[in-house]
Amino acid sequence: MLILTLACSTGGSKRPGPASPPRTRPEATAYRETSRYADVRNFLDSLRALGLPLTFGSIGRSTEGREIPYVIASRPAVATPADAKRLQRPIVYVQGNIHGGEVEGKDALLALVRDLAIAARPNVLDSVILIAVPLYNADGNERFGPQSRNRTDQNGPELVGVRANAQSFDLNRDYVKADAPETRASLAMFNTWDPDVFVDLHTTNGSYHGYALTYSPSLNPAAVFGGLYARDSLLPLLRERMRTRRSLEVFDYGNFLSDERAVPETTATEGWATYDARPRFGTNYYGLRGRIAMLAEAYSHDPLDRRIAATYAFVSEILSLVGERGGSIRSLSERAAAQPLAWGRSPDSLQMVPVRSELVLTPVLVDVIREVVESTGDSSVTEPGMKRGLRRTGRFTRVRMPVFDRFTSTLDRIPPAAYVVPPGDTAIVRLLRTHGIRVDRSDSAWSARGEAFTIDSVITSPRVFQGRRETRVQGKWDRALQSFPSGSFIVSTAQPLGTLIVYLLEPESEDGFVTWNFFGPRLKKGEKFPVRKLLDMSRRGRSRPRRSSTVVNSTPPRNE
């Protein structure tokens, strides 16, 4: 392990003595301020000085070169994935501050790691391994400015960072294309530690509801393992425990239809609808890796102390529940990883992979808590985020309404034995490897039964979104003998991330490599899609593909 000395631009001299646990910036300022980067570093250094069973490290560097710290909390301490494996406990990866202005995840996570690590009594650190990344978007956090500019609908603190990273990318749209160094560092952590559970901490503005926090599982229909388990088993129980043990109401993430026309196809005038199933969003992405993911959204209309308390309580309850269910959760992870391996051995075990989806329009009716908002009788602004002439009342009503909280597949694909990428497409191969996908290279030409995709239509967005023009193709796969040149890259689907491979490489996927325009102007009507399918790996010819390393273009995360 590399020992790093990390320079902080400020602070360092005011650390508490080794015997006193550090306080977070909000705790030290009566919840008027949130932590800056140097505060987080100093806080972690103070924890380190206490000699607790914690491992400190960096997931990688931000765009502006800041080390993005992580801390691993577990009893006994865990420093390597091999240590973690020996303990046979579930690994929970919790990330704060992906959006720089959404600050309470960062501060709640620091406080929680401290409180768990200094506790003398047994707690969740005896049954789970917690990897905390409190300050994921370190550069966005440092762009401190008035909340009225950086986070218009938020109830404090006065100074907060910005949503995007230093490249102006929204990191929670970057999980497929991985254009940001932060995303590549995050993927390297996933590849190295393979956490069983990923929790992404946000703050939501939007509808005036009665919940201290809203949550979401992976919504993508291809998230058949962790997505459904989180939705149907973990989250309902977490909701119950938040109510009974913490006196906090929480609910599925969403907005009232009256506030956001999220469901244009429905005739319902009132309802509650979730957001999006695509894996550009981190928690949806993580479900495609066969694991459990949970999005947590504190309520931006609550003051900072309540948002921190709600996030702290929710993450605590997640850790407890995952600790209790450690055996089931680890076996779920193992089954998810083993399923694509069976694809390679027995065609009977093939399972269709959903690559496009839509919101289910036959919702369930559920009571949703709404805050009564009333007219002020003038055009005054009563608080950030509230429309002119309206004010909150603090009165809540339960309204039974349709809840749109899940997606269904509209296009499924059968996994081939492998996808074959042309020898020149090294950017595609690099990106696959960044996702932790194994790619082999053939050292001779061969012919085999396969499929090629003929493009019938290409639509490329005139607008640049997140640095790229989104693209959609339609067409048809046709079976025929295929000739593959020497140097072709072979991506077998018989590996733990088989589902993700299909989702990323299928040309008609709603959020794959085509979507983010990685193939550029080569996609033309009437032409063949460059990536082809190989239906039978045993007909690959006599040449044996060379195996290459999994991760090549990102610095592996390291402990300090």
Ligand SMILES: [Zn+2]
């Ligand atoms: Zn957010």
